[in-house]
Structures are given as C-alpha cells and as structure tokens.
Amino acid sequence: MEKDDASPIASGVEGLDYVLRGGYAKFRSHLVEGKPGSGKTTLGLQFLIEGARTGEKCLYITLSESKRELLSVASRHGFCLDGIEILELVPPELSLDPSQLQTLVHSSDLELGETVQAALAEIERAKPNRVVFDSLSEIRLLSQGSLRYRRQVLALKSFFLLHNATVLLLDDLTAEHDDLNLHSISHGVIRLEQLSPVYGGERRRLRVIKMRGVQIRGGYHDFVIRPGGVTVFPRLVAAEHNVVEDARPALSNTSIDVLAGGGLQRGTSTLLIGPSGVGKSTIACAYCHAALQRGETALVLLFDETKRIFMARASSLGMSLQKFVEDGALLLEQIDPAELSPGEFSGRIQFAIERLNARMVVIDSLTGYLNAMSEEQHLVLQMHEILTYLNHKGVVTILVLANHGLVGQIEVPVDVTYLCDSVMLLRFFESAGRLRRAISVVKKRVGQHEDTIREFSIRTDGLAVSEPLQDFRGILTGVPFFDGKRGDLLDQGSS
Numbered sequence: 232m233e234k235d236d237a238s239p240i241a242s243g244v245e246g247l248d249y250v251l252r253g254g255y256a257k258f259r260s261h262l263v264e265g266k267p268g269s270g271k272t273t274l275g276l277q278f279l280i281e282g283a284r285t286g287e288k289c290l291y292i293t294l295s296e297s298k299r300e301l302l303s304v305a306s307r308h309g310f311c312l313d314g315i316e317i318l319e320l321v322p323p324e325l326s327l328d329p330s331q332l333q334t335l336v337h338s339s340d341l342e343l344g345e346t347v348q349a350a351l352a353e354i355e356r357a358k359p360n361r362v363v364f365d366s367l368s369e370i371r372l373l374s375q376g377s378l379r380y381r382r383q384v385l386a387l388k389s390f391f392l393l394h395n396a397t398v399l400l401l402d403d404l405t406a407e408h409d410d411l412n413l414h415s416i417s418h419g420v421i422r423l424e425q426l427s428p429v430y431g432g433e434r435r436r437l438r439v440i441k442m443r444g445v446q447i448r449g450g451y452h453d454f455v456i457r458p459g460g461v462t463v464f465p466r467l468v469a470a471e472h473n474v475v476e477d478a479r480p481a482l483s484n485t486s487i488d489v490l491a492g493g494g495l496q497r498g499t500s501t502l503l504i505g506p507s508g509v510g511k512s513t514i515a516c517a518y519c520h521a522a523l524q525r526g527e528t529a530l531v532l533l534f535d536e537t538k539r540i541f542m543a544r545a546s547s548l549g550m551s552l553q554k555f556v557e558d559g560a561l562l563l564e565q566i567d568p569a570e571l572s573p574g575e576f577s578g579r580i581q582f583a584i585e586r587l588n589a590r591m592v593v594i595d596s597l598t599g600y601l602n603a604m605s606e607e608q609h610l611v612l613q614m615h616e617i618l619t620y621l622n623h624k625g626v627v628t629i630l631v632l633a634n635h636g637l638v639g640q641i642e643v644p645v646d647v648t649y650l651c652d653s654v655m656l657l658r659f660f661e662s663a664g665r666l667r668r669a670i671s672v673v674k675k676r677v678g679q680h681e682d683t684i685r686e687f688s689i690r691t692d693g694l695a696v697s698e699p700l701q702d703f704r705g706i707l708t709g710v711p712f713f714d715g716k717r718g719d720l721l722d723q724g725s726s
C-alpha cells in the first residue's frame with residue numbers, strides 16, 4: 232500500500248478543500264449527491280481539471296449527459312478539458328438503434344452488464360488517476376432493485392480501489408427516497424442543495440455528511456455557480472483564525488473623539504444606532520476617511536445606498552474618496568441582499584482582510600443585512616462569528632443599525648448591542664422649531680468614555696460637536712427634548 236494512501240488531494244475548489252481539510256481522499260470513492268441543477272457536474276469537471284493541471288490521467292464517464300452537452304457546459308464556464316477523456320455510455324435500450332433491441336431475455340440484464348463492462352474496460356485501458364462517474368441514477372434504473380443496485384455499486388467501488396483511482400460518484404437523488412445504502416459504502420459523502428426563496432435568486436449550500444478519518448468542518452456551507460465554476464464559501468469559525476496583535480494607536484476622528492475617550496480601539500467593533508437620516512453613515516464615513524488618510528485600507532459594504540450617493544455625500548462634506556477608490560485603498564462594494572448569501576458575504580470580508588489587508592470594515596447597514604438572512608437567530612450567530620474574527624485580526628469594525636421610525640420609542644429590528652464593544656446612540660430632538668441631532672456613547676468595553684449627551688451637526692466642512700447638553704433630557708426614554716438655554720446649542724448658520 233502506498234504511503235500516501237487516502238491522503239488529501241485537491242478538489243479544484245479552494246473553499247471545498249478548506250472544508251475537507253485538504254481535499255478528497257486519494258484512491259477512494261466519494262459520493263456527490265444532489266437534485267438536478269445543484270452543481271454536481273460542474274464540481275466533477277473542476278475535480279478533473281485540477282488533476283489534468285497536475286499531470287494526472289482523468290476520465291469522465293457519462294451515462295446521463297452526452298459528450299456534446301458536457302463540452303457545452305465546459306465552454307460556458309471557460310474550462311479547458313485538454314487531458315480529460317470523456318466516455319459516453321448509452322445503454323442499448325436507449326440507443327434507438329433497431330439492431331440493439333432484443334426481446335428474448337430481460338433487457339435490463341443486458342443493459343446493466345454491457346454498460347458496466349464498457350466502463351470497466353475503459354478504466355483498464357486508460358488507467359486514470361481521477362474518475363467522475365455520472366451518474367449512479369442510471370445504474371439504479373438498470374438494476375431494478377435495491378439489492379442488485381447496492382451490489383453493483385460495491386463492485387464498482389472495489390474495482391476503482393484495485394486500480395488506485397480517486398473517484399466521484401454523482402447521484403441526482405431521483406429515487407423516491409434517499410438510498411442510504413450508498414452512504415455506508417462510500418468513503419465520503421457530499422450533499423449539494425439548491426434553495427428557492429420567495430424573492431430573490433436561488434441559494435445553494437453543501438454539507439459534508441461523512442469523510443472517514445477526517446475531522447471535517449461540519450455544517451452547511453454556501454456556494455455559488457458562476458462563469459468559472461463552483462465557488463464555496465466555508466462557514467466562518469472565528470476560533471480557527473489566529474489573533475493578530477495590532478500595536479498602532481486607536482483610530483481617531485477629532486470631532487467626536489471626546490465622546491469615545493480618544494478614538495476607536497484596534498480590534499473592536501462599534502455600533503451606531505439611530506433613526507434614518509440622523510447621521511450614522513456620515514460618522515462611519517468620517518472614521519473611514521480618517522483611516523484612509525493614515526494610509527490604511529478600508530472595506531465599506533453598502534446595503535442601503537448606491538456607491539454614487541455614498542461618494543457624493545462624502546464629497547459634499549469635504550471628504551473626497553475618489554482618489555482612494557482609484558488607488559485601491561477604499562474597497563467600496565454595493566450589496567444586493569436578494570442575490571447574496573450569508574456565506575458569500577462573510578467570504579468577501581475574509582478576502583478583504585486576508586488578501587487585501589483591510590484594517591477597517593464598515594457595514595451599512597445591518598438592517599439591509601437582516602433582509603439577506605431569513606431567520607434573526609442565524610443573523611446574530613453569524614454576526615458573532617464575523618465580529619470575533621475581525622477583532623482577532625485587529626480590525627476596526629463599524630456597524631450601522633437603523634431603528635424603526637424617526638422619533639419616539641427606540642425599537643430596533645434585531646438586538647446586537649451585546650456583541651459590540653462600543654455603542655453610539657444618535658437621536659433627533661426639537662428646539663426652537665428646528666430639528667437637531669444628539670449623540671452619546673452608551674457603552675465602551677475598552678477604555679473610558681464620556682457619559683454626557685452632546686449635540687452634533689453635519690456641515691460642509693465635516694462634523695461639529697457641542698459642549699455637553701446639561702439641560703437635555705429624555706433621550707433614553709425615546710422622547711428626547713431640550714429645555715435649556717438657546718445659546719447652549721450649536722449655531723446652525725453654516726450647516
């Protein structure tokens with residue numbers, strides 16, 4: 232037995248290799264199951280392409296699709312199938328050739344025997360290192376019985392093992408019920424699922440049901456099929472990522488540093504809560520602009536507004552961002568929650584941190600992100616992993632969350648305040664017939680912060696913050712108002 236027997240080999244899909252802790256087991260048979268359209272064929276092609284790239288002999292045995300159809304799929308993805316042999320098997324009964332038809336014996340006996348024998352003969356001739364068998368559903372149909380079907384698949388598995396081939400057996404689950412017999416005889420089982428929400432694009436996810444001898448990364452992992460093939464986004468587990476110590480000073484923005492105790496600490500998350508239009512995104516933009524001026528890279532994920540509006544607003548406040556976008560220092564992404572899965576969302580964040588060295592992440596807003604998640608509990612769980620991961624990496628994270636309504640009782644769609652290290656509360660209040668804004672830091676885990684409430688104003692030259700509003704009361708009750716002196720408020724003339 233070779234010393235690398237059952238050692239991991241690359242699947243051709245980076246994210247799947249991470250889930251499998253290296254890839255498929257060498258010289259073993261793996262079952263890839265999923266309903267039609269879930270991505271099995273594409274996954275199989277990428278497996279063979281990876282093998283051909285490393286000089287291995289690869290064979291695709293197809294009973295369900297023609298060679299012409301496979302080449303068409305490969306062309307649309309931009310795949311090159313050079314070095315990959317395609318064996319197209321058509322059972323005699325399905326060939327529509329009159330000379331192949333017979334009536335003296337059961338047709339299923341001849342069909343099954345001839346089909347399997349043709350596949351085995353090709354394997355003995357080509358001696359491939361990697362094989363994709365597409366699909367077992369045709370073998371199940373020709374077997375006409377679960378016992379005979381199991382024995383046939385078991386024989387195929389033994390034959391592949393004898394010839395030292397790493398195999399993917401594709402199954403489209405067209406039987407009336409899942410045949411768990413295949414699970415017991417397969418070294419590994421991967422299930423692909425395609426979900427159709429009420430609104431928006433389809434969501435795809437996979438789960439590794441078993442992989443003998445490997446502590447796989449369990450649970451569901453989102454994936455997409457786009458031109459170029461399958462991309463898997465492993466579920467984020469913050470504990471698996473090393474902690475990065477960042478010795479640089481806190482990120483500051485002088486206009487509101489007095490409230491935050493000198494600035495935002497590295498490796499912490501800050502939540503900005505307030506009604507729509509109160510200035511949450513503007514404050515986040517100010518911190519982002521300060522980071523960019525320090526030579527850092529920032530990632531801004533926009534759910535609620537377009538890139539154009541975000542850039543235009545920043546410019547109107549004296550914070551031009553165009554140069555930073557052109558230089559690649561500002562990674563500005565507009566997110567469509569109807570088309571983006573939660574796994575891909577966290578994958579984009581990881582890519583920006585690991586590959587592009589982003590030191591600040593702004594999510595604007597969690598309200599839009601909530602729309603991408605069907606269940607609130609899952610939103611909180613995933614956000615916990617994302618924030619912990621970013622904190623481990625020494626990243627400054629700013630989250631924006633809008634409460635319902637503009638004035639009155641504070642009510643948010645989801646409570647994530649306990650996940651964040653700092654919380655800034657923004658509110659509207661009225662004085663002398665004018666609408667004004669108030670800001671207060673109500674929580675900060677790292678370092679001291681003011682417990683005062685201050686007025687702030689959004690001006691053409693940035694943000695301005697007043698002295699503490701000592702006669703300002705009622706903000707935490709949800710019905711804030713000011714009954715002090717007119718002169719204690721900010722001059723609105725230049726706003």
